Amino acid sequence: MPPSSRSPLFALAVSAGFVLVFVFGFLAWQSPPRMPFPDGRGDLSAIDQMNTPAITDIIPLLYSSLTIAPAEPTFSYIDDANNLTRLELPKKPRYKKKLGRDVLILDLETRQLPSTEDFKRGEFHWRKLNHVSAGVFNHYTYALAHGYDYKFIRAAEFEDRHATWIKPSALANHINDYKFIVFMDADATFRFTHLPVEWMLNYWKIEPHHSITMALDPWDPSLPETNADRFNRTLTNTGFMIVQNNANTQGILKAWHECPDDVRYQGCSEWKGPRFHEQSAFGEYIRYDYEKYIKELPCAEANGYPGVTQSHCEGRFVRHYWFNKFRIKEDFADNMMNAITLPLQRIFAENTNGVIYEQNKNVIY
Ligand SMILES: *[C@@H]1O[C@H](CO)[C@@H](O)[C@H](O)[C@H]1NC(C)=O
Ligand SMILES: *[C@@H]1O[C@H](CO)[C@@H](O)[C@H](O)[C@H]1NC(C)=O
Numbered sequence: 614m615p616p617s618s619r620s621p622l623f624a625l626a627v628s629a630g631f632v633l634v635f636v637f638g639f640l641a642w643q644s645p646p647r648m649p650f651p652d653g654r655g656d657l658s659a660i661d662q663m664n665t666p667a668i669t670d671i672i673p674l675l676y677s678s679l680t681i682a683p684a685e686p687t688f689s690y691i692d693d694a695n696n697l698t699r700l701e702l703p704k705k706p707r708y709k710k711k712l713g714r715d716v717l718i719l720d721l722e723t724r725q726l727p728s729t730e731d732f733k734r735g736e737f738h739w740r741k742l743n744h745v746s747a748g749v750f751n752h753y754t755y756a757l758a759h760g761y762d763y764k765f766i767r768a769a770e771f772e773d774r775h776a777t778w779i780k781p782s783a784l785a786n787h788i789n790d791y792k793f794i795v796f797m798d799a800d801a802t803f804r805f806t807h808l809p810v811e812w813m814l815n816y817w818k819i820e821p822h823h824s825i826t827m828a829l830d831p832w833d834p835s836l837p838e839t840n841a842d843r844f845n846r847t848l849t850n851t852g853f854m855i856v857q858n859n860a861n862t863q864g865i866l867k868a869w870h871e872c873p874d875d876v877r878y879q880g881c882s883e884w885k886g887p888r889f890h891e892q893s894a895f896g897e898y899i900r901y902d903y904e905k906y907i908k909e910l911p912c913a914e915a916n917g918y919p920g921v922t923q924s925h926c927e928g929r930f931v932r933h934y935w936f937n938k939f940r941i942k943e944d945f946a947d948n949m950m951n952a953i954t955l956p957l958q959r960i961f962a963e964n965t966n967g968v969i970y971e972q973n974k975n976v977i978y
Pocket of ligand 1: 694695
C-alpha cells in the first residue's frame, strides 16, 4: 500500500470509531437497564449488556415476515403427511384489521410453573424444560408475535371443588377489558404461531353474538357414550375457549361458576370433584340455556393431536395433548425453528452479508 493512502483511511477509521462510540453511548444511555443473563459470566461489557435486545423484541421481529394477515384469502401449510394443504377463508371475512391488545391470550394455573423452580436453582436447558412450561411459552410467544395482551393468572385453589373450576370466574373477571379472551390449557398449543386469532375467527365465522366458542370432544363409535352428556350429546372441551365480550357473556360465566351450588341447576354439584368437572357442568347444563350464544367447533379443528383417529381430532389449528404431552415441546420447537430458519434461508438465498464466495476456478493461487 502506498504510504500516501494510509492517512485518509486512518482518518476515516478514527471518525467511524467516534461515531460508533457515540451511537452506542447514546443507545446505552437511552435503554433501560436489563438483567444480565444469569449464567455467571461477569465479563460482559456494559455496552453489550445494555444493548442486548429483549426476547419480547426479538419474537415479534422473528415472526414479522411469516405472519398471515387477518383476512388473507388463503393459508397454506405442510401437513403431517408432508403434503401442502391450502385453506380458503369464507367470503366477506368480518375481521380485516389486527385486534392487537383487544385480545387476551390467557393461561390459568393454580400451580407454579415447574421451570420457575428450575430457574431459581440455576437450571435452564431446553431438554429439561417441562411440557407445562413449553405449553405456556408457546402461548406467550403467540401473543408476542401478534401483539396481543397476555396474562398468566395464578389462581387460588378451591376448597370444595376441582382446580379446573377456576376457569369461569377468571374469564368473567377479565373479559370486560377485552373484545376476546383466548384461553388455553397448558397442554394445548397454537399449531401455527404465525396464524393470527383474527384469521381463525374469520375461518370459523365467529359472529358478534357468540359468547363462547369451544371444540367438541372426540366421538368414538366403539365407546359412543364416553364423552357424552346425559342426553347423549358430545361434550365440548374447555381446554381451548374463545370468549367474546358481548351482552350475554357475563351471564353465562356466572351461571357456569354457580352451577355446582345446585340453585339454578339441580344436581350440578355432582361435578364439583369428578371428571370432567366444569367441562361436564357446561355440557350438561349451561349450553342448554344459552344454545344460541355457544359455538361448537368440530373436534378436528381445535382439539386432539396428530395420530388421534377418532373424529379426525388431529388439532388442525389448535392442538390439545390429552396424552403424549412431551409432544407439546415438539410443536413449540417446530414453530420456533420455522421463524429462525426463514431469515437464515433468506441470507443464503439472497447472498446478503457476503456469505457466499464464488470459486470460479479450482486452482490454488
Ligand atoms: C399425501 O401425498 C401422498 C403422495 O405424496 C399421497 O399418497 C397421500 O395420499 C397424501 N395424503 C393426504 C392425506 O392427502
Ligand atoms: C348415543 O348415541 C350414539 C350415536 O351417536 C349411539 O350409538 C348410542 O347407542 C347412543 N346411546 C344411547 C344410550 O342412546
